[in-house]
Amino acid sequence: MVNAPTGETRLGPTDQVQALDRDCTTLSRHVLQQLHSFSADAQDLSALMNRIGLAAKLIARRLSRAGLMADALGFTGAVNVQGESVKKMDIYANEVFISVFQQSGLVCRLASEEMEKPYYIPENCPIGRYSLLYDPIDGSSNLDINLNVGSIFSIRKQEGDDADGSASDLLQHGHKQIAAGYVLYGPSTMLVYSIGQGVHSFTLDPSLGEFILANENIKVPDRGPIYSVNEGNFWQWEESLRDYIRYVHRSEGYTARYGGALVGDFHRILFQGGVFLYPGTVKQPEGKLRLLYESAPLAFLMEQAGGRASTGIQDILDVVPTKLHERSPLIVGSKENVAMVESFIQDRARNPRTVQE
Numbered sequence: 001m002v003n004a005p006t007g008e009t010r011l012g013p014t015d016q017v018q019a020l021d022r023d024c025t026t027l028s029r030h031v032l033q034q035l036h037s038f039s040a041d042a043q044d045l046s047a048l049m050n051r052i053g054l055a056a057k058l059i060a061r062r063l064s065r066a067g068l069m070a071d072a073l074g075f076t077g078a079v080n081v082q083g084e085s086v087k088k089m090d091i092y093a094n095e096v097f098i099s100v101f102q103q104s105g106l107v108c109r110l111a112s113e114e115m116e117k118p119y120y121i122p123e124n125c126p127i128g129r130y131s132l133l134y135d136p137i138d139g140s141s142n143l144d145i146n147l148n149v150g151s152i153f154s155i156r157k158q159e160g161d162d163a164d165g166s167a168s169d170l171l172q173h174g175h176k177q178i179a180a181g182y183v184l185y186g187p188s189t190m191l192v193y194s195i196g197q198g199v200h201s202f203t204l205d206p207s208l209g210e211f212i213l214a215n216e217n218i219k220v221p222d223r224g225p226i227y228s229v230n231e232g233n234f235w236q237w238e239e240s241l242r243d244y245i246r247y248v249h250r251s252e253g254y255t256a257r258y259g260g261a262l263v264g265d266f267h268r269i270l271f272q273g274g275v276f277l278y279p280g281t282v283k284q285p286e287g288k289l290r291l292l293y294e295s296a297p298l299a300f301l302m303e304q305a306g307g308r309a310s311t312g313i314q315d316i317l318d319v320v321p322t323k324l325h326e327r328s329p330l331i332v333g334s335k336e337n338v339a340m341v342e343s344f345i346q347d348r349a350r351n352p353r354t355v356q357e
Contacts, residue, residue, distance in 0.1 A: 025213035027053050027191065027202050034197045044106055045155075045179060045195055048130060051107075052153055053202075053211050055100045056183040056191055059093050059137075059151065060204060063185050090114055093136035093151065107132050108158055109167060111324060113293050118167045118324070131156045131170060135293040138182075139261025148186040150263025154297040155179040170324065174296035174317035181301065182263045190214070192267070194304040199270070220307040223336040224273020228258045228265045236281040240312075240348035244341050262289070266298055266332065270305060275333035275341060279312065287329040291321050295330045308338040312345045 025033075028050040035042040094114040101107040102121050108128035111118040113135050121128065135152040142149050154177050159169040181193030189204040191211050199218040202211035227248050234242060248254040255274075259265050262278070269276050280287040289295050299309030299316035309316040309332040319328060331341050 027193075027211040030200060030202075030213055031195060034195060034200075044130070047104065048106055048132075048155055049179070049193060051100050051104050052181070052183075052193075053191060055093075055096050056151065056189060056211075057204065057209065058096045058100070059183070060185055060189040062092060063089070063149070089149075090137050090140050097132070097134055097136055101132060104128075106130050109162070110134070111167065111170065111292065112136060113290050113325065117165075118170075120165070129158055131158055131167075133170070133292050133297075135290070138263050138294065139259075142259075142261050147259065147261065148184060148264040149261050150185060150267075151183040152263060152294055152297050153181055153183075154292065154300070167324065170292065171321050173320050174291075174299055177296065177300050180297035182266070182297070184263050184267050186264065190267075192218075192270070192301065194301050196304065199301050199305040218270060218305050220270055220302065220305045220334055221273030222306075222334055224269065224275070224334045225253055225255050226257050226269060226272055226274030227254055227277070227337070228256070228269060228274065229277040229279075230258055230260075231256070233281060236283070237279055238282060238285075238345075238348070240345040241277070241279050241341075243348065244344040247344070262294060262298070266302075269333045270302065270307075273334045273337070275331060275337035277341065278330045280329045285329075286327040289327060289330050291316075291319060291326045291328040292324065295328045295332075298330070298332060302332050306335070307333055308335050310338055310342060312342060 028046045031046040031049050032038060032042055035045065091114070094112055097112070098110060098119055101110060102124070105124055106128050107121060107130050108125040109118040109120055109131040111131065111133045118131070133154040133156065137149055138152055139149040156170065156176055157178060162169065179193060179195045181191065184190045184192070190201055191204070192199060192201045194200070198216070200213065201215040201218060203214045204210070205212050229245070231245065234245060257265070257268060265276050278287055278289050295309070295316050296319075302309050303317065309330065311319065311329045312331055316328065316330065316332070331338055
């Protein structure tokens with residue numbers, strides 16, 4: 001609507017209602033709208049996402065004040081089950097997720113890369129039908145220099161009673177996930193999730209203390225200009241991956257972007273298109289990323305957004321792990337970009353050639 005005397009554009013009543021409705025679309029409300037239901041399962045998923053949102057708010061608050069607080073940053077001196085040095089924020093974030101879901105009544109088990117075995121919540125297990133798998137702080141090497149970090153999560157339904165405490169039902173392909181997502185702690189705190197009905201992003205409004213809908217049904221471009229990979233590992237890769245990097249170096253239209261935090265790099269690819277690579281090396285062909293906590297949840301999101309995720313020879317969501325902390329290579333992003341990386345791998349497999357210098 002245009003104000004005649006001044007030419008100023010003003011919102012009409014219908015526009016105002018639509019704008020207000022968008023401002024009121026919170027995370028938990030959006031889940032229920034996605035499922036078009038108030039069934040018990042729908043309310044469970046809404047409550048679970050609300051708990052993840054609460055964990056994200058607590059972690060975001062801590063991160064925003066980390067430089068002003070004693071014992072918030074730096075290393076603990078311990079080493080986790082992955083053989084990696086543990087930062088204080090890793091421990092804090094892991095404990096936040098445990099504390100938040102102890103009160104949920106829905107989650108029986110939590111599995112994290114910071115814990116050797118799943119954490120059971122006995123008081124929830126008689127009725128708790130869900131398991132949460134998560135990376136509490138991804139990219140923690142960025143913490144001490146105030147760069148972005150993230151949290152990654154995946155929700156699965158428990159199968160069987162897990163009487164022996166082995167959590168063997170978690171060792172299944174990624175299609176078993178019923179929800180997945182991540183939280184990006186940056187200039188604003190964003191939560192991106194999917195329950196198998198598209199990918200949606202929410203921004204934390206500190207004045208309301210709520211995650212508010214920002215982008216609905218995100219679609220990754222079929223092809224993008226960005227390639228994101230730690231080229232410092234170039235000479236440790238298989239020759240096929242070096243072939244691909246040589247190709248993008250010699251071709252116009254490619255831009256290198258790598259921030260050292262998986263969530264931040266993935267977020268860029270999701271919105272702008274391209275490909276993120278974390279391949280294995282000759283000495284460690286399985287790579288560094290954990291399948292259940294990192295690769296599979298992000299693959300779930302990317303496929304829901306119209307992209308692809310691959311190990312280079314197999315779709316990530318088809319991979320069946322043999323152990324809880326299994327690692328996998330990851331090639332994820334726009335369909336055409338991922339297919340091109342795979343073509344270099346397939347070409348080397350068919351036609352081994354003399355190594356190029």
